[in-house]
Every structure is written in structure tokens, then in C-alpha cells.
Amino acid sequence: MDLKEIMSVSGHTGLFQLISQGRSGLIVESLVDKKRTNIPPTAKVSAMSDISVFTTGEDVPLHVVLQTIKEKSNGGPAIDPKSVKEEEVKKYFEEILPTYDKERVYFSDIKKIISWYNLLQKNAMLDFEVKAEEESEKKEEEAGGDAKKQPLKPAAAKPLAKPVQHISSKAAGSAGKINAPRKAQ
DSSP, X not given: OOXXXXXXXXXXXXXXXXXEEETTEEEEEEXXXXXXXXXXXXXXXXXXXXXXXXXXXXXXXXXXXXXXXHHHTTTSOOOOTTTSOHHHHHHHHXXXXXXXXXXXXXXXXXXXXXXXXXXXXXXXXOOOOXXXXXXXXXXXXXXXXXXTTSOOOOOOOOOOOOOOOOOOHHHHGGGHHHHSOOOOO
């Protein structure tokens, strides 16, 4: 499964799977109740592949954190963050990601990540596909390739497109007043 298809929508609980994209927004299916809904283009949507967790070093992608939870829980559900105390949830998360930044990762974020894991585990959606780009980068690093270190060649100069022509006020009628160039005062 590709994590780009799983998303979180601000203002809605749970996770959603992308079904289709249309002119009026995204058509998604809730992983909680399997109902389909239209998400308008103005809604704040975050694909799971774009989310990472702050650490004291480099940020860790969410799929790595979810895989670590899966390994710790042997593929079963994780603890329920709503039924245990805050300290226990923080201790559990610290076992999963000991270097998480305690100042920037709030308890609500930890609860959300564990809840997302439990939801994905319940729907048997924990087998993530790593991006093809990431796989090729790892292979290059293992082979000792320095493709990224080589300087880029400058692109050939492209001819400019035709200049935009403004509508004169005589030809445009009343609309020309809006589009006509301003005179210097």
C-alpha cells in the first residue's frame, strides 16, 4: 500500500483512503466506518507519506515509526492511548522512538500516532511501499554511487514565449479600463 493514498483531514477524526480526485475536491473513504465523503479543496489534508516525527537528530518519517510499533507489538494492536495514563503512553512511545523531541512532540501527537497505527492494523494496512526514489537512493548509497554529488549541467536556454499583449481601452470597451496600462503621474 502506498502511504500517499492514506490521509488525515483536519476537522475529521480517523484516517481516510483516497478513492478519487475530482473538480469539487477529494473523494475519500473513512477507515473507521467505511463511509465515502467529499473533502473540499480548501480543507487541510495531510498524506501519511508527508508526515514525520521531530527527533533530537533528523526527523523520522511516519512510516518508520509505524513499522517500529508493528515490530514492538508483533503485528498486533498497540496500547490504547485513551485507556491508559499519559505517563504510560509517553513511556511506550519513548521505547519506540527514544530520540523523539519531547518539547516539539506533544502528547496529543503521540496519541494520534498510536491511534493511527491501531486503525491501520485493524484494517490490515501496515504493509507500506517505500517510494521508488528512496529505494534507488539507498541502492546508490550502498553501491557507493556519487550521483547526487556531481554538479548539474546548466540547462539549454529556452526561447521566450510571445509577450503578453494588453487589451487597449478602445478595443476592450468598458473592460479596457481595468486592463489598460496606467499612465505615470
